[in-house]
Amino acid sequence: MSMGSPGCEHTGCTAHSPLYIIQPHTDARMAWPDEAEDIKPPRSLLGLPELSWPGVFFPRYDRLAVEESSWMLRMTETPAPVAPPSRTPEPGPAKPSQPQEPPSEMDGQVEERCLEQVHTMVVGEVLKDVDTACKLLNIAPDPLDWSCVHVQKWLLWTEHLYRLPQVSTVFQEVSGRDLCSMTEADFRQHSSQFGDILYAHLDIWRSAAAMKEHCPPEDTKSADDDSWSDVKRNYPSQPIHLWQFLRELLVKPHNYSRCIRWINREKGIFKIEDSALVARLWGIRKNRPAMNYDKLSRSIRQYYKKGIIRKPDVSRRLVYQFVNPV
DNA sequence: AAAGAGGAACTCA
DNA sequence: TGAGTTCCTCTTT
Numbered sequence: 306m307s308m309g310s311p312g313c314e315h316t317g318c319t320a321h322s323p324l325y326i327i328q329p330h331t332d333a334r335m336a337w338p339d340e341a342e343d344i345k346p347p348r349s350l351l352g353l354p355e356l357s358w359p360g361v362f363f364p365r366y367d368r369l370a371v372e373e374s375s376w377m378l379r380m381t382e383t384p385a386p387v388a389p390p391s392r393t394p395e396p397g398p399a400k401p402s403q404p405q406e407p408p409s410e411m412d413g414q415v416e417e418r419c420l421e422q423v424h425t426m427v428v429g430e431v432l433k434d435v436d437t438a439c440k441l442l443n444i445a446p447d448p449l450d451w452s453c454v455h456v457q458k459w460l461l462w463t464e465h466l467y468r469l470p471q472v473s474t475v476f477q478e479v480s481g482r483d484l485c486s487m488t489e490a491d492f493r494q495h496s497s498q499f500g501d502i503l504y505a506h507l508d509i510w511r512s513a514a515a516m517k518e519h520c521p522p523e524d525t526k527s528a529d530d531d532s533w534s535d536v537k538r539n540y541p542s543q544p545i546h547l548w549q550f551l552r553e554l555l556v557k558p559h560n561y562s563r564c565i566r567w568i569n570r571e572k573g574i575f576k577i578e579d580s581a582l583v584a585r586l587w588g589i590r591k592n593r594p595a596m597n598y599d600k601l602s603r604s605i606r607q608y609y610k611k612g613i614i615r616k617p618d619v620s621r622r623l624v625y626q627f628v629n630p631v
Numbered sequence: 632a633a634a635g636a637g638g639a640a641c642t643c644a
Numbered sequence: 645t646g647a648g649t650t651c652c653t654c655t656t657t
Binding site: 547591593595596599600607611 | 647648649650651657
Binding site: 544580598599602603606607609616620622623 | 633634635636637644
């Protein structure tokens with residue numbers, strides 16, 4: 306791959322397809338996935354300046370920034386199918402400060418392998434996150450398919466992810482197709498302060514939708530997802546139950562361990578760490594803006610009689626137990 | 632004060 | 645009719 310050119314001969318991508326790097330949030334729990342640690346290539350190898358490894362996995366980060374780098378342009382096998390963001394980066398990668406020897410053939414092969422691994426990893430993580438959000442919000446992965454209600458859900462979700470003040474109100478009665486036809490300038494017009502973040506986040510979703518068409522879903526599936534995916538396949542039209550929703554959060558500890566986590570997975574004992582946040586996520590999922598922990602916990606208590614959830618033998622605040630742990 | 636428990640009426644698919 | 649949702653009162657932590 307030629308690192309210095311604005312385009313990429315492997316993919317046909319152009320420098321008009323910028324990489325959105327989301328800077329790490331300071332919360333140490335929101336770190337790069339553990340499983341990715343052993344395949345992190347050094348940034349110097351990528352022709353990027355050394356810094357703490359940036360995430361490309363949006364739920365863990367609260368700020369979007371555009372970073373130009375041709376290696377990441379390989380994220381998509383084809384150029385983005387829709388109008389790209391207007392803030393086009395300068396062509397060519399950032400150069401290391403020290404002059405370097407020309408890379409040997411072996412260096413080139415190692416580099417190629419690392420890039421390949423990074424590419425696979427990034428694509429997988431982005432698609433997994435979009436998939437998770439789709440399940441939680443009950444919306445289609447492709448923004449073009451969204452109704453106005455779906456757009457509102459996605460906006461609430463984006464507010465939550467990036468800790469934005471209320472922005473959903475400025476996009477009333479906007480369908481997914483309308484949203485996709487808007488330029489970055491349109492977004493800025495709707496929200497001068499956060500329009501660029503919303504536009505960047507939407508661009509990730511649109512790129513993910515384009516990628517999904519080219520990547521087999523197996524690439525993005527983890528063992529944790531399998532049982533739940535089976536449930537979704539078997540009962541595609543069933544509304545999600547609260548216990549299913551809680552399980553879905555629990556099987557995504559990278560994303561949600563700060564609001565809910567297993568105490569003892571084998572016994573099905575879990576703890577709600579942030580009751581307000583879990584309630585808010587449930588409210589978004591069910592389109593119930595007034596949802597709070599008082600109501601959510603009442604619904605959990607309904608499960609006592611049904612034998613789905615109970616309090617553990619040693620009762621603790623915000624700790625519950627699935628009667629039949631999977 | 633926040634969480635827990637449970638009754639009762641209500642909505643919605 | 646089932647699965648919550650909403651509101652309520654009272655108890656426990």
